[in-house]
Amino acid sequence: MEITLEVNGRTYSIAPAGRRLLAVLRDDLELLGTKLACGEGACGACGVLLDGRPVNACLLFAEAAEGHEIVTIEGLSTGRAAAVQAAFVAEDALQCGFCTPGQVVSATVLLERTPHPTREEIHETMAGNLCRCGAYPKIERAILRAAGEA
Amino acid sequence: MTTRFVKTQKEMEGRYEDVWALVDESDETTSWKPDADLSLVGQPAPRQDGAARAAGRVRFTVDVKLAGMLHAAVLRSPAAHGTVRSLDLAAALATPGVRGVIGPESELSLTTRAPLLQAEPAYAGAAIAVVAADTLEAALAGVAALALDLEVLPHLVDMQEGLNEQRFTTDPTDEARGDAEAALAAAAVTIEFALDTPAHVQTPLEPHAAVASWDGDELTAWVSTLGMFAAREELAKAFGLRKDAVRVRTEFVGGGFGAKQGAGFEALAAAELARITGRPVRLVNDRHAEQLDGGRRAATRQTVRLGADRDGTLTAIDADAVVAQGQGGWVMPVLIPAQTLYRCANVRALTFPVKTNLRAQNAFRAPGVMEGTAAFEQAIDELALALNMDPLELRRLNHADVDQVSGLPYSSKQLLACYDRAAELAGWATRDELRKPQPDGLLRGMGCATQIWWGGGGPPSHATVRLDADGNATVITGIQDIGTGTLTSAQIVAAEELGLPLSQVRVVGGDTGPNVYGPVSGGSQTTPSVMPAVRSAAAKVRKTLLQLAGDVFEIAVEDLDLRDGRIRSSDGAIDAEVTEVTGKLGDATIDGSGSRGPNPDGFVVHTFGCQIAQVAVDVGLGEVRVERIVAVHDVGRIVNPLTASSQVEGGVLQGMAFALSEEFIVDPTTGVPVNAHLDDYKIPTIADMPEIIIDYPHVPDANLPTTGTKGLGEPPIIPTAAAIANAFAHATDRRAAALPLTRARVLETLA
Amino acid sequence: MSGYTRPTSVDEALELLTGEGACVLAGGTDLAGQIDRGITAPALLVDLQDAGLGGIERDGDGLRIGAATTLADLAADALAAPYAVLATAAGLAASPLLRNQGTVGGNLCQHTRCWYYRGEEWNCWLGGGDTCFAQIGDHRKHNLEEGECISAHPSDLAPALAVCGATVVVRSLDGEREIPLLDLYRRPTDDNRSLIALARGELVVAVRLPAPPDGSAYLRTGARQAFSFPLVSVAAARRGDSVTLAAAGVANIPRALDPVDPLAGLPGHPQSAWKRKVLATLVERALASL
Structure with a gap:
């Protein structure tokens, strides 16, 4: 099953396959600035914006991010x-x-x-x-x- | 160019070995004078790669992606000790997406001294098998399919039990000078102090990681390591390859703090699986594996007995340390502070390296010396108390003017200046005011501690500089910049020597491909090893450039100077951009290579420092807050004060965490660590940060080759915990028998 | 691997939750960790984000807080501000990032942080095994009560809500019930090791609060100055001369304390007894601040 994610102003169709947003960002979208360090929300290295708020992408199920605006470090340059x-x-x-x-x-x-x-x-x-x-x-x-x- | 071999001593974290060093007799570089008029060295400069790091554009090993790359997952022992009854490699290999599996019995093409995989794992987290698959999920499914059946065997994790049973990784050591026992018996004042220090996990945010890729018999490995040349050496040996058939790439490392040595299990296993599968393989520790098997500073139990005359003169030091080594590893120099920090004729140091069912201990920033200082410098404060002396005064009184082990002079030592400056910055003279009742109800106190470490660096270290027609210089080094900013320091040194602005100098490292050797990023040796090599290479380019300028401007070289990117004649007639000369190069470049010469004979090289901590103790909650740390370290000439202070701040914060919160806790029942995750292994947050005030004596080491710099990686972590514990004792009149000063321990101590 | 669905109403969610292996997903901050450590393996994640369970609204002279309200929203909400104990607790929980994800309902229903319960290497009594490893092992962070499980309750919100007199609105396909906050929790028993008193198919949909107390405070201590679970926390509220106290970290569920003898029934275990002093201090300071 594919879902649609809005990341850094672009729309992507991806197959979440039960993964977290962090894995999708890094593995499918090649957005490698967001890091995996603890994998359990204990460090913030995977911080991205979800509708303008910082969240831990390692804990966020990719499906749950559908319909929200995601911004990663790659989208923060201005x-x-x-x-x-x-x-x-x-x-x-x-x-x-x-x-x-x-x-x-x-x-x-x-x-x-x-x-x-x-x-x-x-x-x-x-x-x-x-x-x-x-x-x-x-x-x-x-x-x-x-x-x-x- | 005349080059000779010279026999010299090489030091790494206190271990000395005799080596042959190359000496380039054509190298005319002389040391910068202490008051040399330097335009860039000593001025703060932002990192050359800062913008890329801040934008998240830099690629760490975990970010490497190659076409067809497989992902490896490791089966690790869930028990502290066991023996594998069965392991279904065939089932793992039959798992969809799995391309390769190796276990303890597999025929491997690599040959290493120790078996790569364990049929009788002796600690929780020991690697038993590795599966490589198209995706990490498939690899994990393969690991599950291995259906490990492990017979659990008895374990030993308690170091006292290990000592009682005389289980050692290597023989205990007994080092002595004079007669400590007799001196203690004769001493006017004696004290005894015992301290348990915790196991302390490096916890780099980027875990150990490697990606290996073969092209025929040539191997390229991206390794998150502190020593890419050591990794190359290890891989070449393991696979029977020529050194130049292995290329290790380590451009960015997400922290290491000592933990990431050489190729590591990760690169060896990834390379083996890449060879088996014919595909690139990526192996990255998950956090649990990293905390279990990435390494740690070993827990210790130390006892220090001191004897002194009534006037405070130290007459006897008798120290012993039981070290929970785990399965092995270097025995770190825990008792070096006892043996070398102060002048004392009668010293005995006994070290018991106990074998336990944990991973072998490895280096963590100032290994041994930091935990040794935590105990010894508290003992010194206890002695000051017994003598009714000011603790700083006692330290001054027992200042060692020469190395206490060898009797040799120090290459430089500004410790007394560090004491004075730290005392001034901290308000030491009025520290007892803090003990008066405070409006907020907290108990306050101030404590100090002294630091000693090596950090002189040495050969070999090389650098090559190429200046092109545009007037831009590239400095090729063998540095893996692990976050210390060493590349930027090299940029500063090269630009200074070349007379070019920083913007025209770029330093590259992180790749063994160019075969320009640099040392492992450890032991505080990178800056003092690499900077002279960089300077020497740049000096050669500068010399050639000025010769060419003489040709171009038809003027004697002696009448020309190069500074700030301009070539000027002493009579003022010529004032030209460098490009007026280099522009004629076309595609040619002016090249220069330099190397680090040996340290002078007849000296020992050490760094020194003093930190003073101010703490506030909430006795109702058992809470210790560090309010301020003053850190003054003698590390010779400071190349880049901006990144230098970052090193100090980082060391202080790690030392503070060792004193207050970090402790790797092992379950006694199963021998398995209980907090091998970041959720309950608490490293500091920004809210835990004290005010940190930093200074240096700013006296270059005149006896070290050409830049007068010593290393700064280790020194700042060394005295922090001791200073905090001493401040705690000043505040509360109690001294805890163990670190860290958690709420539980503080309340127990104050009860 | 779990399936995923996002119902658009509570009724639809309740229907989905009756399915085998269905599991509520709110902020997911606890659930994701449980899945990763093999504590649970849901077949279907029922994501409540579109089920209309967010938001804080007036409710008579009190408040109704939707279960899917994030901790960050609760901490910053003007309506919640008069409940100082609650706003403080919400603002101290976890980390800023986690507060943007974690919800009120999730915070109340989170599992214990006991390292034996969470650790993949142990199958402890609470997780269905035979042994409370904490009692024979390292229990420095554990609770002060006797019992088969000595884990410590980790929610900041639970004691804060309890002293405000909150009730929990629980719904199932059979209807709705409203229970005092502390009744959301239960002591684990041999045949039911759950610490949460919800039946299968039941869902926390809201928390209701009466009028704000006259004064309230939330005090805690953690392993570091921020971003830690409460080792011990005390919530206190005063209405007139009547003071209510509750604590986290001292029992395996949130616990009401007797203001006269707050340590009663909390003897502690060898390595956790230090929490008694902390508890006494926090109670004393909380009472003084009212």
Whole structure:
């Protein structure tokens, strides 16, 4: 059975075969920026936007994403997302870069909702995206920078 | 070019071996003076690949996709110890989509020292069989079809039990100088401190992964590894191939922290199955496999006895460490802090490497030394308490001016400056103010700890620079940039030497194809090993370029300078873009190759540092919050302060997690780890982050070849846990008998 | 591999749920993990997202919260704000990403995080086996009660809703019943190991709340500062002089606490007894904040 997914403004027909959205993005649509790290919603490396909200694609059944607008890191290259990415580079808010797409997804939404976040709001909103390299101090600074406050 | 062989000592995480090193006698590069006027080195620069990383465009091993690629799934032992009664390889092979299966009894074309697959698995997660299929789902169905029947055998996971039964992976070691026992008996003040430290899992977010593809007798392997040349060596040996018939590609690694050594099981198994099936094979650990079989820092039980004179002079150190090795692995230098951190004539260090039914321990950022420091530096604080001395003062008093084991001088040591700076930044002088009642009801305290590590690097390490007609330079290195930013540091060093702006220099690595050797990303050796090679290669190109400029401008080379992308004459008459010279190259390039010379004889090379932690303790909840860490590390010249501070922050956060929350827990009944998933193995979130204040003495190591840089990967993780535990003791007047300081343990300690 | 269907009404969903192996899919954040660890293998996922179960609306002087309302929506909802204990609990649960996925109904019905129950290597008593491995093994995160299963209840919402006096609206093809929140849970027995008191074919469709309490608070401690399950949490609500307390993490189901003697009946096990101190502290602080 095929379903229709709207990803980064494009429409795809795919056979979900019981898989999660993450597997479909990576294996069928070749959107490899979204990462599999824990596979159980415990790290946020698979973060994508579902109707504008960050979710863990590793837990989302592909069928359940039908009828929703999905945006992956590959669809985030303009406007606020671009500013976030530029700030991540300038502040070195990434080390190995494996968690970075998920971090950028969450940070972009944070700034869309809260253009001038406090440190506490950053911690609260970014707590679902783990970074084992420990880029947190610079992720915080990058978000403040993208908000025009650093 | 005159090249000679020189016998030198090579050091990796404290293990020394004598090797022959190449010395290029035509290399005219001399060390930058401490006050050299450098325009790029020491200035923050964003990563050259930062934009690609931030956009998710970089391809890690897990992202490699090849035409016809098969997916491998591994059958792993569900028990801590067992013997395979039956395994139905035929059924697995008959599963739709399955193309290849290997088990413990399979005839393999690879030859490795240890069997690849286990008929008698000795830990939960040990690989028993591997299935390759068209899809991962089919491979998993194949694994299920294997219908493993495992007879469970008795296990041992308790290190005390292992010690009692004298089960060791290698013989216990007894290292001594002087007479610690006599000195302890004679000491005016003695203390004894015992600490259990937890098993600590590297947990890279990209798990161990490999993709292998054969073209006739040539193998290309994408491996998520910290050592692509080691991986090449291992694969070549295992399959009986020439080195140049194996190409390892490791452009981006999603974290490793020591865990990803060489080819690993993943690349060997993927290559074997690729050979059997004639198709490329991808093998990626799932998270459970990664946590069970990716590696860990071993749990230890350490006891430290110290003796001192009334004035605080250390007279005796007697330390022992029981290390839960698992099935084997290197015995990490847990007692190096006891043996080398302070001046002391009477030292005894006993290490018991206990064999347990866990995976062999492997390297995790500052292996051995970090957990050793966690115990030893708490013992030093206990001594300070017994002496009624300021802990930092006690450390200053016992400063080691020469290496305590060899008696040799250090190549450089700025530890006293680290103490001073850290104390100043942390407000150490008024730390007892923190112990006064606080408005928020929390108990506060401040603690310090000292760091020692190696990190001098050494040969071999090579680099090649090519400058083209457009004035752009490509630096070819053997670096796998695991997230440390080493490629960018190489870019800075090359641009500095070439007199070009950063934008005109690009560094490539992550591929053994060019056969430009670089070391494993471990032991804090990459920067000090690679940067001199890069500098040397760039210096040769610079020299040639200036010679060519002399020809073009008809002026003596000595009158020309190259800086900021421009060639200028000393009289000011010439001020030209580099391209005025390089433009005449056409398709030719100016090439230069450089190599890292040996470290000077007669010195030991170490990094040093001091961290000071401030914590707040909620005694009602048993909760410890780290409020601030001040980290001052002596690592010689800093090439890129932006990525350097990232290394420090990352080390501090991993050290903090070791102190507060991370612990790999093994079920005593079954010997199977209970938290081998990310949902209950708690690595820190951004909300756990303390304020981290970083500085360096900024004194280049004048005795290290040409760049004066030492490594920074390991140092920042080493003292963090000890500093936090010492701050906890300062706040509460209690000291926990084990780490991490979980709510349960804190409440037990305070009860 | 599971089949998938997305009914457009509750009745259609209930009909589908009578099928062999049919399973409710809401946010899926717990279900996906259960499937991946082999705890359950549904034949059919009945996705409730279009069944009209989302949303928070006024209900007399109280609220009706649809079971498919996400935790994020609940945490941010203006109508829910007067129920501070609830909004706080919803905002502290899991992670921001999971709160965008996880639902109220799913949070209440999630399975325990006990590592023996979740781990593929054990078949524990709660999962249908013979042994509670926690009692003979590592139970540092487990509960404080005696019993055959000493797992700890993980829902942040359950104690918060309980102290607000919430009821759960449960529907089946046979009709609708409304039960006090704590009655959604049961002690597992030898012949029925479920911790949820729902019959087959029953579905949580909503939670109903009376008028907001005069004051309320939700306090918790987890293994780290964010993104953790509550090791111990305490919900407190005051109406006039009457205080209601409930906790998660101290029993295998959410548990009401006696404000006078909150530790009563919670002796603890050797490695979990530390939770008693935490519980006492959280109760004291919660009461003080009311």
